[in-house]
Amino acid sequence: MPFTRRDFMAASAGFAASTALGLKPRMAHAQLALGEIRLDVVSDGSLTLPGGFIFDTMPKDALAPILEKYDLSAEVLTPPCNVTLMRSGKRVILFDVGSGPDFAPNAGEIVTSLEALGVTPEDVTDVVFTHAHPDHLWGLLDDFDDPLFAQASYMIGKAEWDYWMNPNTVDEIGDARASFAVGAQRRLAAIEDTITLFNDGEEIIPGVAARATLGHTPGHMSFEVRDGSNAVMILGDCIGNHHVAFEQPAWISGSDQDGEAAAKTRVDLLDQLAAEKTQIIGFHLAGDGIGHVEKSASAYTFVPGEKA
Structure with missing residues (x-):
């Protein structure tokens, strides 16, 4: 469906009512240790x-039965925005910068x-983007249109x-997402002289490999942090929710720019993650975004929380 920032604002008109149901932003924080690497998951709030x-x-x-199973409204969703902070040696790395x-x-x-x-913005040494949608990129600039993370490489x-x-x-890109493109170009242009580009499979930071997970956007990347x-696996939005994306990963989602490519990515990736029992951090997955994937005969399940 056509979807713009105006839709966010319209949906947010009912936000006060939703808080009565417990659907309000919170300061999510969770932590994982991976050898000498420390991963913190912090909140950028939530979307409506x-x-x-x-x-x-x-x-x-x-x-309908999926919505009932997960106690979801068909009218309004309030996914969390889970940003991953990685600390390794002297490096302080953000994966995406929020809205x-x-x-x-x-x-x-x-x-x-x-x-x-x-952690202050000046402490951040590296910023790595999964993709350039507004809720992952638009937090790049401060009130003066200068990079907020002034000491970071990108x-x-x-x-x-x-x-x-x-x-x-x-x-x-179409009228519904034209503002996304305008906003992305303006922000990316501000860091053009300091950005490094990478391709699928490259180790971009010691212990961090880029994994192409295309479809949500044309160049969407996830990141495998390994010790x-x-x-x-830091997923970004290639698996964009804890409900229908797991129950019916082959279904086309309106949130994806290339629905067919994104569905193939989801199916293949969920199969891999379940088989390898890899922990995941999802930007819009429930709670703090940390969990793992389990496979049943007909579907997948997001199991939240750190594995024992």
Whole structure:
């Protein structure tokens, strides 16, 4: 369905009512240790989305029992925004930077969340982007349109960079997402002189390998953080929720720019993650985003929490 920032604002008109149901942003924080690597998951708040943003492309009769199972509204969704902070040696690395103040009214909390850990924007040495959608990128600039993380170097997949920086993207992406392209180009241009581009399979930081997980955007990347035989996969939005993406990963989601490619990515990745018993961190997965994947005869399940 067509979806714009206006839809966020309209859906947020009912946000006060949703808080009565416990659907309010919170300062999520969880931590994983992977050898000498420390991973913290902090909150950028949450989004308030019209349910149709995801569900309109899906068969309504088959969708209904999934909504009931997970106690979901078909009208409004409030997914969390879970940002991953990695500390390894002297490096302080952020995977995505959240929304900033200009996209969603109940997001943009990353600086406050980092401060709770004693981390300031000036402490961040590296910023790695999964993709350039607003809730992952628009927190890049401060109130003066300067990079908020002033001491950081920046990394993004080459295909993702090329897509959003292509001047034709604004005209070709469609009216519903044209503002996404304008916003991405403005912010990425601000760091053009300090950005490093990478490709699938490259080790971008010691212990961190890029994994192409295409479809949600044309160059979407996930990141495998590994210490010996132990690994954590930072997913971004390639698996974008804890419910229908696991129950029916082959269904086309309205949130994905290339629905068919994204569905194939989900099916293949869920199969791999379940087989390898890899821990995951999902930007919009329930709670703090940490968990693992289990496979049943007909579906997958997100199991939240750190594995024993």
